Amino acid sequence: MTKVQPFHIAIPVHNLAECRKFYNTVLECEEGRSSDHWVDFNFFGHQLVIHFKPKSEEKAHTNAVDGKSVPVPHYGVVLEWDTFQDFSSKLKSKNVEFIIEPYIRFEGEIGEQATMFFLDPAGNALEFKAFKDVNQLFAK
Numbered sequence: 001m002t003k004v005q006p007f008h009i010a011i012p013v014h015n016l017a018e019c020r021k022f023y024n025t026v027l028e029c030e031e032g033r034s035s036d037h038w039v040d041f042n043f044f045g046h047q048l049v050i051h052f053k054p055k056s057e058e059k060a061h062t063n064a065v066d067g068k069s070v071p072v073p074h075y076g077v078v079l080e081w082d083t084f085q086d087f088s089s090k091l092k093s094k095n096v097e098f099i100i101e102p103y104i105r106f107e108g109e110i111g112e113q114a115t116m117f118f119l120d121p122a123g124n125a126l127e128f129k130a131f132k133d134v135n136q137l138f139a140k
Contacts, residue, residue, distance in 0.1 A: 006046045006065050009075055010038075012053035013122035022121050026094050044077040050122075060123065068100050071117060071125035078137065085128030086112050091118070099125065110139045 013019040016039065023029045023041050030049070032040035038051045062069035079087060088102040102116040112132040119125055131137055 014055035075077035
């Protein structure tokens with residue numbers, strides 16, 4: 001795998017203060033620049049910006065994966081295996097409500113991975129995952 005450059009993603013939130021607190025205290029992301037309408041975060045080495053947008057009544061969409069309802073869209077980070085285990089334990093201790101509890105997919109197979117899904121306070125879906133062998137990130 002080649003060196004990965006940081007990505008930038010901007011997401012809508014209907015309560016800037018509540019989401020700012022979530023990304024700061026629950027996910028422990030360092031805050032960067034901000035204004036009255038947006039806040040930058042160091043999201044595991046990437047740039048995440050939460051932007052105020054009035055709340056929408058749009059219903060969330062899901063797709064069936066492994067017999068589970070995976071929210072679409074979603075975003076997140078591929079963590080190192082041990083980091084994933086530590087991070088998921090921290091989230092559990094902070095009483096994060098999971099859409100899909102941390103579990104192992106493809107156990108013992110190519111692409112074995114740990115994954116979990118949860119929502120931020122604005123309803124944005126996050127997935128964090130880790131590969132037993134990160135070189136299998138794109139393996140078939």
